[in-house]
Amino acid sequence: MNKKKFSEATLLLVIFGLFNLFASGHWTVAAATWVAPIFALRYLTVSRERRKFFRFFLVYWITLSIPWYGGTPIFGAAHFIFMAVNTLIAVIPYAVYQWLSPRLWRNGRLPFIATFVFPLAGTALEFLSSSASPIGNFGAVGYSQYGIPVLTQLTAVTGMLGLTFLVSWFPAIVNWAWDNGFEWTRIRAGVAAFAVVLPAVIGYGAARLAVAPEVSSQETVRVASFTLVETHMGDLNTLLAEEGVDAYRQATQSVHAQYLSMTETAVADGANIILWPELAITGVAEDVQATIEQGQALAKEAGVYLAMPAFIVYPDSDRALENKLYVADPDGRIVLEHVKYGGNLLEGTLKGSGEIEVVETPYGNLAGIVCWDTNYPTVVSQVGRQQADILLSPSKEWDGINPMHAEMAVFRAIENGAAVIRQTDEGLSIVVDGYGRTLATGEGLAADGNYLLVDVPTSSPTTLYPVIGDVVGIVATVGLVVLAVYALFASRRQRQDMVETAVAMS
Structure with missing residues (x-):
């Protein structure tokens, strides 16, 4: 019997490992x-x-480290150490389930309430860990469902945590049914409950998309975004160290000039809002300021909104690097200045306040953040609360997180009902509307097609998530505590009943 159980257990573990290779990371398969x-x-x-x-x-x-290799900014043995820490966190819901579920057994059966242990633990863990994580909610369960719009629409109501609960509840239901021998009379009520919830979620998503107006029927603004140069900070740092600041300035000034010149082309193409990628204006403070002033003059002359991401370095100084976004309006004024607040530990840059500015324009309300900022849905929910219609998100990627990082930004569009313009250096550029519907994509340089000229809706759908925030995470955390207390008291009561029964029989 033990040999049979061991063999069955080993087979189950192997099957888990095979599926887990595709549950997240580079090769994600939603199912x-x-x-x-x-x-x-x-x-x-x-x-x-x-x-x-x-x-x-x-x-x-092992099956988490392999598909995520290159997806973290850590390589070699350090990657596997980093993933070991992540795995220790990831197994917590399983440990909680193993601890609580035996305490819920009654009369030789596992009751339906036990199916909530695993999803509540997983949802609470994701809520608590992403709130304190320096990389935001990167790797959240819900991102695996990208490409299934009828499911991802749920985030407009619950945020990512609703998807986490739903996806985690399913295996708990199956395991509960398995524990009950798949005996229909025992499991039909529980199966019916899930059979109501899942179609309801899908039905909501389908209905939301069905009534969503087509872009062609809405008022739009023409937006242009493009990538002209792949900026490699390592190469620039080497240039600065080996050849000095003059050579560094010459190299970066050349890039600045290219972006200003291409902006004139975008103006000629009828663009009213123009966005460059993250790191477009990399350079010393003096050169960055000069380029911004030229951009302001160009915006005023052309009557456009020009979004200019800047990465400011201070050679021979202890001052922190700055990763910022400046937006100039048609009057040539800087109406939005945003300091990147996400991923600062990776970059060694000044950490922003996390406050997101929203600017009223003739083309709807405009907001802007930078790259890794999009990994913080709770922070980005300011966009929805302030009823922004368009969210600019310039980005710089590396191969290991392309295209998954751009796909994550799509969830911020759905959650907040705002169109997202994500122009990327060395990765996928994407424009989506407030329902997450793709309007345009590009990759590489402008010459390769990474010049996006898109008519973007100037109004946005209203969503609930920015209003209620992470209430799902709070409810899950409280619910798990309540369920744990119930399980412990019920288990103690059952032991007392067994003792009393044994005494009575003796």
């Missing part, structure tokens, strides 16, 4: 995210090994 935890939960239920959790951790660690 794998739903299926992989089924076999993990089943393995932990079936296995009687004392070291089963260690074996589970090893498989989880």
